[in-house]
Amino acid sequence: MAAGDALLRKGQRPHEIAATVPPENLVAALVRNLAGVVGGQAAYCVGPELAVIAAWPAPTLTGVTETAREPVAEDGVVLVAGPKRWGEREQAVLRETAGWLGMAARLDRLRADRDRAEARATALRVEVRTARERxxxxxxxxxxxxxxxxxxxxxxxxxxxxxxxxxxxxxxxxxxxxxxxxxxxxxxxxxxxxxxxxxxxxxxxxxxxxxxxxxxxxxxxxxxxxxxxxxxxxxxxxxxxxxxxxxxxxxxxxxxxxxxxxxxxxxxxxxxxxxxxxxxxxxxxxxxxxxxxxxxxxxxxxxxxxxxxxxxxxxxxxxxxxxxxSERVDPVLFDSPRFGHNGLYRRVSDLVRQGVATDGPDRARWAAVAERLASPPRVAVVRAPGMPRESAVGVVVVDVEGQPDQALAEEFLADSGPRGSIDAVLCLVPPTPAFRAALRWGRQRVALSESMSLADLARTVISWSPVIAARRAIVTVRELTSVLPLDHPLRWGIDRIGAGTHEIAELDLLDDLERGDTRLLRGAGWGAVVDAVRLLGARGTDPRARLGLSADAREEQVREAADLAVRRWRAHAERPGTGGRDRAACEVLARTAEGMLSP
Missing domain, CATH: 3.30.565.10 (Histidine kinase-like ATPase, C-terminal domain)
Structure with a gap:
């Protein structure tokens, strides 16, 4: 072990590499340093196909069997193969390298966000100057x-x-x-x-x-x-x-x-x-x-x-x-900094940008979709006369006094109007069955809560706001592209995105469970609905919160809990007595848990 320690001292610890290497070269330097420390091959890979971002000494891991892997927090995994030295110190360097690679990936993402924000600020400054001149x-x-x-x-x-x-x-x-x-x-x-x-x-x-x-x-x-x-x-x-x-x-x-x-x-x-x-x-x-x-x-x-x-x-x-x-004098803003991290939102936003850029009779409707896509969520609170008004941070609260019936639901489902374009409803008075049905099966599905506080509902809606905004846009874009030729790029683009995206399926399942649909998962055992709601992100979107773990849980514990969740929901889906709706719900839950497993 003494010889190994002497060899280890020839390399540098990852934090020393990070302190001396320029940010653009940090990933390659960390991988090269790890390969030198273990005396073998090392690679940083991302994605389900393990695409190699950096490797040393060869461009890929060739001719040897993988010895160890360590997940990277942001994305990917660090692989080690054919090490000549593999003790506790080398394993510690592997874990530190993975941590610093995650930091590097996070820095790259933040740098890209900064560049996008700077470009947007420059564009806005030009627009402000143009507006002032105009x-x-x-x-x-x-x-x-x-x-x-x-x-x-x-x-x-x-x-x-x-x-x-x-x-x-x-x-x-x-x-x-x-x-x-x-x-x-x-x-x-x-x-x-x-x-x-x-x-x-x-x-x-x-x-x-x-x-x-x-x-x-x-x-x-x-x-x-x-x-x-x-x-x-x-x-x-x-x-x-x-x-x-x-x-x-x-x-x-x-x-x-x-x-x-x-x-x-x-x-x-x-x-x-x-x-x-x-x-x-x-x-x-x-x-x-x-x-x-x-x-x-x-x-x-x-x-x-x-x-x-x-x-x-x-x-x-x-x-x-x-x-x-034109209906608008001010420019349409396509990108919302709050939602930029969500892949589904970015894909929908890019498609809407293409729609606004095209000339045609529906250009104004495309612009309206773009405006709503970047707007904050709208939550309606239906209360009885005399009840105090409520407010919440991060959402637009539409206060309504009256009976939640079908007529009111139709106002909420409309794309325009002072009570239109609603994303979620909090009923403080009992709604009619027609009200519930209209929100559940309407053209734009609207979440309904009869028991949550406004603060809790607002937090849930905000955590899901990129998906809610994207789903709302998808519905309208499908209507706009239905009249286009089958080979039109916009129609092909919305078909690629698809309304059956897993994130949308998660959101719909969460809405069904929180509405109190007692027919779902009733055969999955005691506490199944509570566990499912938590797994779907109602109590937080971090993997540890979804899996019911403490905030300081290790990555190994996260993987073990995610694997247990996958096996649990797969097993229930495969039971002979499980119905079609339960089977579909279990598939959604299992896929959600699979997303928390390291590739």
Whole structure:
């Protein structure tokens, strides 16, 4: 043993390697040092196929039988083959090397996260700078619009009032009848006040935030001399900046095309496809195309700053103006730092990014999926009137007073609305069977708890939030890609991800068990449901918490407990009396435990 100690002192301990070697060379140096310490071959491998990341002295372990292996905390395993020295000291160096390799892998992951965060911060800085420039331009355009409205209209009317007052003063001096002149002054003042009201309405139409752009435009049209007919619908409400930009653009068109008296009506048709669209048609106009574009040039420029477009045409004596404005002015953020570690979430996020990048009628729906994918979980709390409101950290709490019935469940299942897009529900009052069934079998499955505290439910939802967000996106993406050709890359991509992903199966099984489905695992023995819920991550996603071990349990204990769990659930699945649902549940549980075994 003394000779072995002397040979060991020729090598370095792993912490000495880590202190002297650059981070990019640390893995190779650790493996080489381990091979020198044991006097044999060493390799660091990852994945189920044991892909070699670093090995010494040969690129792979060749010609010898593996002597020992040690799992690496982050991923993979360290292998030793054909050692000339294999005592307690060498085994200690193997364990230390595995620990430092895990640290190196963790550092690589953190470095990659830092690089992604830095790239995202750079992109956000560019977006902020662009937004500031855009808003400065909008502010200047609005200033010019207001100056134009005041100087070209209000001051003109003010000059008319001044002229009439001067004429009235002359009439009084000459002691002639002034009743007619006084009436004319009163009318001129009324017109001036109306013009001021129009300017104020143009700056901030009071009805716009409450009822939307169509109602505000109908109010404006009632003040114009030419009749205006409205048709179509813009769908659900969008952001204030979008509605305001759309309103001002259409209002400018109506002011030009319906500003003079005509018998024929101006038609305004609303629609919503890939963006908010408005088509304004005015027959019997005397404007040329050049005149129309000149009159709307300022408003077309303002709309373009907001990311929209205005196209004008004059054919057969009729003017047609087409307005388009995206539902969003701000950019869509695809990546959520909270979820970046989850492989399923990353795959779905990449696919949604591709969908948003494609041009087509469903681009707005892809953008909505991307926005929801990066949003925090939404938890609804249904309580009786008089019960105190509750809140929780890390989730959006939607407080609801009332009876949890099917109508309320349909609100929760909707993709939009103040009570829509709910991920989990805490019922503090007994729900109806229809409510339970709607959440369980709806298009978007929603977790339901009738006994947990809001804090516990929030912790569970947060721990599962990457999978919840990915599953929600998968459902909508499948609908969006169902109309695409079978060989379309997006359709092929969502088929590859698949709604049958193991993580989603885990989440659904956990939801069934926590709902109190007494038919599941009732033949698996006492405490089976409690053990299954814990294994599925309800009490924490760390392997030790899932297996019911203490936080300081060794890796060998984790492997032993995981192996015991695999054999337990496999044995129950293979029993002749086990039903189909129990067998499927046991397969999910066994696969979960298998994931905790070292490769």
């Amino acid at each position: 808003f400065a331009q909008v502010r200047e355009l609005e200033r010019r619009r207001l100056v134009k409205a005041i100087t070209t209209t209000t001051l003109r009317d003010l000059d008319d009032v001044r002229r009439r007052l001067r004429h009235l003063d002359e009439s009084l001096t000459e002691a002639t009848s002034s009743a007619q002149e006084l009436e004319e002054v009163r009318d001129a003042l009324d017109e001036l006040l109306d013009e001021f009201r129009t300017v104020v309405r143009g700056v901030y139409p009071s009805i716009l935030p409450d009822r939307g752009p169509r109602a505000a435009l109908e109010e404006l049209a009632a003040t114009l001399p030419r009749p205006v007919r409205f048709d179509g619908d813009l769908g659900r409400r969008v952001g204030w900046e979008v509605e305001s930009g759309l309103y001002h653009a259409v209002a400018a068109v109506l002011t030009v095309l319906a500003g003079s008296d005509r018998e024929s009506a101006v038609a305004v048709d609303f629609s919503r496809e890939d963006a908010l669209r408005v088509l304004v048609t005015a027959p019997a106009v005397e404007l040329s195309l050049a005149d129309l574009r000149t009159a709307l040039d300022h408003d077309a420029e303002r709309l373009a700053v907001l990311g929209g477009s205005m196209r004008s045409a004059v054919t057969g004596g009729a003017a047609v103006v087409s307005i388009r404005l």
